[in-house]
Amino acid sequence: xxxxxxxxxEVKKRYxxxxxxxxxxxxxxxxxFVALMGPSGCGKTTxxxxxxxxxxPTSGTITINGKVxxxxxxxxxxxxxxxxxxxxxxxxxxxxxxxxxxxxxxxxTADRRERALKWLDRMGLAGFEARRIDQxxxxxxxxxxxxxxxxxxxxxxxxxxxxxxxxxxxxxxxQGVLTKLQRELGITxxxxxxxxxxxxxxxxxxxxxxxxxxxxxxxxREIFRAPKTRFxxxxxxxxxxxxxxxxxxxxxxxxxxxxxxxxxxxxxxVVAADTVxxxxxxxxxxPAIQAAFLSEEFAGTVIICYLEAADGTEFKAxxxxxxxxxxxxxxxxxxxxxxxxxxxxxxxx
Amino acid sequence: MTERxxxxxxxxxxxxxxxxxxxxxxxxxxxAVMTFWLVKNYRMEPDFILTNWEKTLGRGVxxxxxxxxxxxxxxxxxxxxxxxxxxxxxxxxRMSERTRRFALFCLIVPxxxxxxxxxxxxxxxxxxxxxxxxxxxxxxxGPYVMLNSGFGAMVGYLTLxxxxxxxxxxxxLSAIDRNLIExxxxxxxxxxxxxxxxILPAARTGIFVGAIFAFILTFGDFVSPFYLGGSKPPTLSxxxxxxxxxxxxxxxxxxxxxxxxxTLFLTSAAALRIxxxxxx
Numbered sequence: 001x002x003x004x005x006x007x008x009x010e011v012k013k014r015y016x017x018x019x020x021x022x023x024x025x026x027x028x029x030x031x032x033f034v035a036l037m038g039p040s041g042c043g044k045t046t047x048x049x050x051x052x053x054x055x056x057p058t059s060g061t062i063t064i065n066g067k068v069x070x071x072x073x074x075x076x077x078x079x080x081x082x083x084x085x086x087x088x089x090x091x092x093x094x095x096x097x098x099x100x101x102x103x104x105x106x107x108x109t110a111d112r113r114e115r116a117l118k119w120l121d122r123m124g125l126a127g128f129e130a131r132r133i134d135q136x137x138x139x140x141x142x143x144x145x146x147x148x149x150x151x152x153x154x155x156x157x158x159x160x161x162x163x164x165x166x167x168x169x170x171x172x173x174x175q176g177v178l179t180k181l182q183r184e185l186g187i188t189x190x191x192x193x194x195x196x197x198x199x200x201x202x203x204x205x206x207x208x209x210x211x212x213x214x215x216x217x218x219x220x221r222e223i224f225r226a227p228k229t230r231f232x233x234x235x236x237x238x239x240x241x242x243x244x245x246x247x248x249x250x251x252x253x254x255x256x257x258x259x260x261x262x263x264x265x266x267x268x269x270v271v272a273a274d275t276v277x278x279x280x281x282x283x284x285x286x287p288a289i290q291a292a293f294l295s296e297e298f299a300g301t302v303i304i305c306y307l308e309a310a311d312g313t314e315f316k317a318x319x320x321x322x323x324x325x326x327x328x329x330x331x332x333x334x335x336x337x338x339x340x341x342x343x344x345x346x347x348x349x
Numbered sequence: 350m351t352e353r354x355x356x357x358x359x360x361x362x363x364x365x366x367x368x369x370x371x372x373x374x375x376x377x378x379x380x381a382v383m384t385f386w387l388v389k390n391y392r393m394e395p396d397f398i399l400t401n402w403e404k405t406l407g408r409g410v411x412x413x414x415x416x417x418x419x420x421x422x423x424x425x426x427x428x429x430x431x432x433x434x435x436x437x438x439x440x441x442x443r444m445s446e447r448t449r450r451f452a453l454f455c456l457i458v459p460x461x462x463x464x465x466x467x468x469x470x471x472x473x474x475x476x477x478x479x480x481x482x483x484x485x486x487x488x489x490x491g492p493y494v495m496l497n498s499g500f501g502a503m504v505g506y507l508t509l510x511x512x513x514x515x516x517x518x519x520x521x522l523s524a525i526d527r528n529l530i531e532x533x534x535x536x537x538x539x540x541x542x543x544x545x546x547x548i549l550p551a552a553r554t555g556i557f558v559g560a561i562f563a564f565i566l567t568f569g570d571f572v573s574p575f576y577l578g579g580s581k582p583p584t585l586s587x588x589x590x591x592x593x594x595x596x597x598x599x600x601x602x603x604x605x606x607x608x609x610x611x612t613l614f615l616t617s618a619a620a621l622r623i624x625x626x627x628x629x
Binding site: 052053054073074075076079080081083085087088089090091092100101104105148149152 | 526528529531532533534535536537538539540542543546547550551553
């Protein structure tokens with residue numbers, strides 16, 4: 001295996017007595033699109049900021065290109081970051097913003113102007129160079145921020161929730177712009193987000209973080225279909241989790257016995273909402289549990305039904321509009337949930 | 350609906366309009382009219398003569414005082430801006446919110462005592478046998494004459510304006526988006542270049558407004574040049590006192606005042622233009 005571009009080795013970050021990052025070991029390869037994903041406060045932004053040198057790790061080492069970076073100040077690193085707020089300089093014109101990094105590197109005026117204009121052109125902003133930042137739309141600002149970060153031709157680009165301030169339709173468009181750019185440039189993108197759809201749509205590899213630790217690393221499909229921990233199963237997708245001791249292929253859950261194809265002992269299974277179907281009568285065969293209907297949520301082409309089992313556990317089932325109108329559910333009404341036992345994912349308890 | 354809104358609008362603006370009208374526009378208009386009046390046997394008579402303007406602006410004394418006042422005000426504004434900046438920078442970027450609030454309160458405390466009292470205090474401190482000369486004397490320096498000089502006046506000016514300038518600059522610096530500063534480092538700017546290229550431009554409005562206030566207050570100040578500057582050579586404020594005292598020349602003093610108002614109006618307008626240039 002080739003040497004990774006970035007290596008976090010036992011990196012810890014503590015603020016006072018609270019750990020923002022508990023112990024992080026992570027390799028990032030050249031040319032990879034990595035998404036760091038997790039709920040707020042999970043340490044994903046701190047991790048990114050440590051990579052940029054804006055925070056110092058309390059202990060552990062961060063290596064870039066085989067060189068330990070712990071004591072290298074931010075301005076001597078080549079790790080441009082795109083901020084959520086974009087952090088464009090309001091007192092500079094568009095082209096002056098893009099030129100900033102080149103100017104700080106002592107590139108002469110004519111050369112840096114040419115390179116900045118080339119990047120503006122590439123970002124579809126030709127003719128906007130003399131504008132002020134407040135004369136641009138949100139999407140245009142986004143592209144100026146990208147041009148400003150990429151003009152120095154870095155080996156990697158760091159992005160901290162760059163799309164979270166944009167309108168939904170722009171987010172989809174910018175996702176396309178970002179993945180295309182990353183492929184064309186062949187550089188590493190490290191992308192921090194709390195949005196599953198952004199991470200799964202763009203990243204080659206997704207790192208799920210929870211409370212300062214890595215919960216799972218994998219490609220979007222693995223994470224979605226085979227979550228390793230309960231945290232990941234609850235954080236990504238719409239999953240139902242059943243837990244209990246297994247004996248002779250039957251799991252004794254708080255909601256009743258459920259057939260499971262796994263060895264004896266304690267276990268957890270993940271049943272994705274899109275594999276669950278609802279019925280009024282108990283299905284003739286297969287696993288089934290009973291739960292009372294709570295509410296429904298329209299999620300575009302499908303509907304998510306929320307149900308509650310007798311022990312208070314919430315279940316989710318994804319149905320189509322036609323199925324919903326056939327069921328005519330009323331709040332409090334009992335339903336049977338069933339699923340294809342071969343499609344469940346078994347987690348260690 | 351629009352009718353009601355406009356009634357409300359006038360209602361809320363009324364106090365300001367009345368106040369500004371009664372205590373600013375009318376007096377200034379009166380002052381302007383007075384510049385054309387005649388003084389006869391130590392009494393003013395309404396008239397329309399240009400003599401006051403000709404006599405005042407035709408004298409070298411006026412122009413000497415004018416340039417001196419302008420120079421001192423500009424110098425005080427520059428010095429105050431330079432001295433205040435490190436303090437404001439520390440308050441804005443190095444202090445907790447609590448400490449910053451406490452420090453800003455402390456900067457207001459000097460205004461609890463009359464500026465005259467503070468000027469008298471400086472008279473004692475800067476006197477030939479005062480504490481400053483005593484300390485300097487102990488290391489073999491001085492004694493220096495600090496009172497009744499341009500230096501003494503400058504000490505007074507800075508006492509007057511420095512707290513205000515620090516407050517304005519702190520506001521200006523605190524309002525800077527921290528991400529801009531981090532973005533500058535992230536793009537390869539050293540701390541010094543970050544200061545020059547990002548922090549100063551981003552805080553420009555606060556810095557300019559502070560300097561304008563320093564200039565305005567210094568330009569019209571009478572206490573510093575009189576009690577600490579020895580009133581010679583005279584500034585415009587001292588010239589006004591002298592003119593009214595000698596022969597009740599109120600109209601000529603009004604000419605000096607009109608010139609001061611005009612100068613402040615033009616310089617502040619120009620400085621504010623620079624301060625807000627390129628801002629929405």
